[in-house]
Amino acid sequence: DQQVKQNSPSLSVQEGRISILNCDYTNSMFDYFLWYKKYPAEGPTFLISISSIKDKNEDGRFTVFLNKSAKHLSLHIVPSQPGDSAVYFCAASGSLTGTASKLTFGTGTRLQVTL
């Protein structure tokens, strides 16, 4: 049962335009959401996050929007650059064991930014 879903396996966007990556979740206990970026042959790196008490968080060219009622979040990249070409994973957390916050990841969206 996929609790975090990224329904678009791939996305192609022209340089300078907006990239919008979407993520849906089913578990209403999730209260913190993150986006990770992954280049080939490297581990994922943290990009941006949002708590469920907010509906928007912005960091430079990256903005994450959260719609709790729809259980939907999106990552906007403006303007898109060729270096943004990577796989983007959405992740969600809501459980705590010991001091560890478990993350549940989506299946990823491969973004290609073309010249």
Add this chain to the structure above:
Amino acid sequence: DVKVTQSSRYLVKRTGEKVFLECVQDMDHENMFWYRQDPGLGLRLIYFSYDVKMKEKGDIPEGYSVSREKKERFSLILESASTNQTSMYLCASTPLRGSYEQYFGPGTRLTVT
């Protein structure tokens, strides 16, 4: 900068072999995680540990075990490797309670033949 290292980038093993994947972090983090990444399935949690000698099963622990004898080191063990364990294995760590951001190592691509 947080550094998470994994013992091998690429590994080829035979079916039935016992396989050890090592992960070391240098930031005194409490929590450590092992994931596998497969196309179309994203990252799936195998095991995690929130303290030395403490371990918890993740979503897909079958066929795996772990060991955490020292705070900085978390080992993933495939007791008897099978071809369906061919995958990219990623280790991650986080500091104390309340920290969601996980720092990942570069990954080990394991092929079981």
